[in-house]
Amino acid sequence: MSFRDEYHDESYLIEAKDYAPSTASESSQAHQPSCDEQGTQPASCEDGLPLVDGGVQAWLFLTASTVLEALVWGWAGAFGIFQDYYSVHGRFKGSANIAVIGTCAMGIAYLIAPLAIVFMILVPRLARWVSTIGVVIMCLSLALGSFSQNVTHLVLTQGIFFGFGGCLAYTPSILFMSEWFITKKGLAFGIVWAGSGISGVMFPPVIEWLLDQYGFETTLRISAAVLFLLSAPFLYFHRPRLPVSTDVRHDRLDFRFLYNKVYLIYQLGNTVEALGYFLPTIYLPMYARSLGANEFLSSLTVALVNLASVFGSVLAGFLSDRYHVTTVILISTVGTVLSVFFGWGFAVTVPALYVFCVAYGLLAGGFSATWSGMANEIKKANPNADVTVIFPFMELGRGIGNIASGPLSEALLRADTWRGHAWGAYGSGYGALVVCTGVTAVVGGVSVVARQLRWV
Structure with a gap:
């Protein structure tokens, strides 16, 4: 394929329908999608709405x-x-x-x-x-x-x-x-x-x-x-771009997608990925200090992750408009897994750790930019669902992963028995965190496998 x-x-047509006028009094807006589809570049369309x-x-x-x-x-x-x-x-x-x-x-x-x-x-x-x-x-x-x-x-x-x-x-x-x-x-x-x-x-x-x-x-x-x-x-x-309507669109609040398998698969990957995503940014400064970095150089690890995630987010969003969302997730997942297990796991110097920070921010930092593509796929399986309602539920899943990552990381640090028995970060006392981050990134790509099995 x-x-x-x-x-x-198809998603263009679906979403144009979602925001089509719901009353006859708004019929003047009906030609707006066709104006946009024509690719014209005037200051506004004939009905006065911006492009x-x-x-x-x-x-x-x-x-x-x-x-x-x-x-x-x-x-x-x-x-x-x-x-x-x-x-x-x-x-x-x-x-x-x-x-x-x-x-x-x-x-x-x-x-x-x-x-x-x-x-x-x-x-x-x-x-x-x-x-x-x-x-x-x-x-x-x-x-x-x-x-x-x-x-x-x-x-x-x-x-x-x-x-x-x-x-x-x-x-x-x-x-x-x-x-x-x-x-x-x-x-x-x-x-x-x-x-x-x-x-x-x-x-x-x-x-x-x-x-x-x-x-x-x-x-x-x-x-x-x-x-x-x-x-x-x-x-x-x-x-908003469209005039405010006096009619409440109750039809937009269709939540049946919440128990559809397509949503559940994408949400599973999204939530589990978030469970491990935040761990490096929490513990990278501490690991950098264990390698001999001073306070400024250790804090630079988080700055590099955040800076690289700027480019990662834009790139992932750009690709999501042009390729199937699972293709973008595959790139993010494979790159993140390799960078975590090899980049962080075997980083024994501060410069090597900085390389990991850039790679991780670039590859893992763009995962949330795939939510738009996920929402479109979920809507295809649930035509009555509204992408604007689907989207915040993806944020909900990320929030659950964010909150759960705190106590999980503390438990992993207490349970880590690899200190002094493995090489690199694996034997530093943070080995369990490295493995957890890598494994959750793997599960974050579950939708890629699901697409091959035609589940999504």
């Missing part, structure tokens, strides 16, 4: 989505800096459950994404303002967190409320993306996910410097102000 994917043209897959307004929307993604996930992903600070400074020194703060922030932002999408579908007139509300909640949570007196206060503010606000800030990107991008949607999502990679490089050193200079109270207040100032100019462009 050719790698060139026949689903591409899909191009044009200034589409790229402004994509820019706004990328910035919000970068601010939410870049800041949440830098919690490790706060964790180190809270553990050894001030009133939180030695407190238990500090790690729960970061787990709540990232986990909730993932887990409630389906609820946020359903809410916006049921209350379409508020959907336009959800990201603005989310940014306000997110920034207020950090400002309130600066007054925390114990870890419980931080869990509620910097953890739960930040995760809730962050979810509202970025999920409109999922809802509106299918209106702005159709044939280039995979690339568009890849660019959006790349935003968190860029901020993942920039935020940690800045936050570390602020904590060292001013303490956590001032750092949280500065963070709240900066996140608001950076996001506010882009909120205007974070909006």
Whole structure:
């Protein structure tokens, strides 16, 4: 079978149907898909709607989505800096459950994404303002967190409320993306996910410097102000392409795909891959220090992974628009498995570890950019399903893997008996983590095997 994917043209027609007018009063929009299909490049079509897959307004929307993604996930992903600070400074020194703060922030932002999408579908007139509300909640949570007196206060503010606000800030990107991008949607999502990679490089050193200079109270207040100032100019462009309808599209809330085997297979691979994906970024700095790296060189490992994931996300999204999604997953899976077992497993010098970091970010970092292709395949098997509803459930699976990876990694470290009995990272005390990361990456490619067996 050719790698060139026949689903591409079909998914265009399906999604055009999804967003077709539901009432006669909206019939003026009916010719919009044909205008887009003609490949014309005027400023707008005859009905006044901006073009899909191009044009200034589409790229402004994509820019706004990328910035919000970068601010939410870049800041949440830098919690490790706060964790180190809270553990050894001030009133939180030695407190238990500090790690729960970061787990709540990232986990909730993932887990409630389906609820946020359903809410916006049921209350379409508020959907336009959800990201603005989310940014306000997110920034207020950090400002309130600066007054925390114990870890419980931080869990509620910097953890739960930040995760809730962050979810509202970025999920409109999922809802509106299918209106702005159709044939280039995979690339568009890849660019959006790349935003968190860029901020993942920039935020940690800045936050570390602020904590060292001013303490956590001032750092949280500065963070709240900066996140608001950076996001506010882009909120205007974070909006739908189509006019808001007064009719609620209940037909979009068809959840029968949740027990379809195609969804279950893709979700299995997605969740298990996430279970191991986060382990290297958590423990690479510690492993680098065991090789003799100083604090800066050890933190550079995570920066390299995040930077490489920028290119990995864009590349995976680009390929997802042109080839079957399992082809892209195969490339990601094979490359990730080889880089983990050989790159990390046998890295005994810091430069060799840096090579692994780049390879891992490039190959594993783009896995989430395949969600658009997964959603299209799931919709093909479930014609009544809505890709916009399917998509956040893929995020839900990643969130489950994210949360479970914390206690799993701690258990693996305690159970590792290879220290001093194997070569390279396998005998360093992190061998079980290396193996777990590689094995979960293998299972992440289960959809590739399933396609060969014609299960998907």
